[in-house]
Amino acid sequence: MSNLRARMLDLLKVQCKLFSTTYNPDGIRAGNKILRQRLRGPALAAYYPRKAPGINELQKEFANLELLVEDLAADDRLEHITALKARGKSAPKKKKGPTADKKR
Amino acid sequence: MSMFRAKKFDLGCFANVKTIRDHSKRKAFEAAEPERQALRYMVRNTTLPQRTRAVAQLQLTQMHCYTRPTQIRNRCILGGKGRGVLRDFKMTRFNFRMQALQGNIPGVKKASW
Numbered sequence: 001m002s003n004l005r006a007r008m009l010d011l012l013k014v015q016c017k018l019f020s021t022t023y024n025p026d027g028i029r030a031g032n033k034i035l036r037q038r039l040r041g042p043a044l045a046a047y048y049p050r051k052a053p054g055i056n057e058l059q060k061e062f063a064n065l066e067l068l069v070e071d072l073a074a075d076d077r078l079e080h081i082t083a084l085k086a087r088g089k090s091a092p093k094k095k096k097g098p099t100a101d102k103k104r
Numbered sequence: 105m106s107m108f109r110a111k112k113f114d115l116g117c118f119a120n121v122k123t124i125r126d127h128s129k130r131k132a133f134e135a136a137e138p139e140r141q142a143l144r145y146m147v148r149n150t151t152l153p154q155r156t157r158a159v160a161q162l163q164l165t166q167m168h169c170y171t172r173p174t175q176i177r178n179r180c181i182l183g184g185k186g187r188g189v190l191r192d193f194k195m196t197r198f199n200f201r202m203q204a205l206q207g208n209i210p211g212v213k214k215a216s217w
Contacts, residue, residue: 031148034141041134044176047194048127049116 108132108170117181126179129170136171140164 009025016023022032053061059069084090108128113119115127146152146160169175178189180196188197193209204212 029148029150031145034145034148037141039137040173041137045130045134047130047178048123048181051114051116
């Protein structure tokens with residue numbers, strides 16, 4: 001009978017080696033089930049959609065490839081401001097230096 | 105816990121402080137997961153000396169709470185709500201209904217029988 005058990009254990013050992021599992025015939029709690037678990041972090045961290053790159057990032061990214069990315073909204077705005085300036089209707093310049101004390 | 109928050113805002117969905125916090129927790133957990141698993145292994149391993157296991161248990165409990173997976177909660181990506189969120193669509197039931205009726209969710213249509 002003991003011969004049979006030894007043979008079974010040998011078989012188990014070979015099996016473990018083949019399928020690269022841990023040989024643990026006595027069922028000792030060695031915590032291997034923790035090592036077998038897959039990491040859940042990447043899947044959990046990918047839950048919320050990440051921010052897509054904006055025009056500024058694209059401009060920076062393509063600048064070293066000497067490619068121009070046109071920001072149409074910004075161009076429109078600048079054009080509008082230059083038109084206002086030409087008519088003398090633009091915003092006043094920012095004051096420099098400390099502001100004068102207000103009278104109460 | 106501002107040290108876990110991304111230095112540059114990186115959420116592409118609805119964001120309020122709760123979703124940002126949850127996102128930070130997810131990233132903190134991802135970063136700390138190997139360490140946590142190593143400690144968990146040491147705690148469960150009965151072949152290690154008792155003292156080592158106790159120290160590992162202590163270290164595990166003393167890790168920051170943001171690195172714990174139980175702190176993570178699925179929130180709605182359209183409204184940030186934390187309850188009634190359908191896991192498959194990452195949306196609350198009401199947002200899911202609205203999006204589905206508008207036909208924004210592929211493969212979902214209203215059934216009636």
